[in-house]
Amino acid sequence: MSSPRKLTPQEEARLAQVRKNFEERRRVTQSLEGIGTRIGVYSGKGGVGKTTVATNLAVTLATQNNDVALFDCDIDCPNVTQVLRITEGPVQNGEKLIPPARFGVKVMSMAFFQDNEDEAIVWRGPMIHNAINQFLQSTEWGNPDYMIVDLPPGTSDAPLTVMQTLNLDGFIIVTTPHELAVLDAKRSINMIKKMNLNVFGVVENLSGGVFGTGGGQALAEEMNLPFLGATEMSSDYTNSKKPAALESDAVAAEYMSLSKKLTAQITENKSQ
Secondary structure: OOOOOOOOHHHHHHHHHHHHHHHHHHHHHHHHOOOOEEEEEEOOOOOOOHHHHHHHHHHHHHOOOOOEEEEEOOOOOOOHHHHHOOOOOOEEEOOEEEOOEEOOEEEEEHHHHOOOOOOOOOOOHHHHHHHHHHHHHHEOOOOOOEEEEEOOOOOOHHHHHHHHHHOOOEEEEEEOOOHHHHHHHHHHHHHHHHOOOOEEEEEEEEEOHHHOOOHHHHHHHHOOOOEEEEEEOOOHHHHOOOOHHHOOHHHHHHHHHHHHHHHHHHHHHHHO
């Protein structure tokens, strides 16, 4: 019997990369094992209030005696820490990072590692992929009931990387009533469907006033998706030192309704 052919340097390099990718995936999977439901908050367009919805939903779930984590995956424009007014970063514990908790929510964000909050992060897809993997592997998440994931907007490489890496259970699609935002939200829904992933429902943010109403609900009906509710445009979001859902009764009621519809949808999906 002839001895096995010796691999070329190129073949050895490819094999080493396969092994590295496998080990990386194994560690990521292991880091996600203790997490309950992973919910992506996603939009087709920036500026529709995706981070506002993600943070207010997270703190609302935390008020209902849930253990909640919030993962800011908008790597190049991280804003979660500003909304939650977080000033302290994660604490090193051996090889792990202990995420800071604010308003009952554990938070990890690229913002903790910027020299200045207005620093431009200009990264291509592979660097974003590596950063997300590193956060997942290094962070001691514990066993949260929910992980809210604030995704990058759009349908390009950045959100695709997050979707493929985190194996999300489902998505909340955020839009405004404006027809262009609704069109982009429809594109994001179609992207999710192409990946055979779940959409928990649609949220219409910045509803009322000059923006009008109804775009989100019409989108949900057209795409045969649950409509989780509308959150009105309000000065409570700009005047608050906390997430508005913790200071404004009106906003709190909106997010309480949204969270109940969401959890009902999650339960229904799990039973199917």
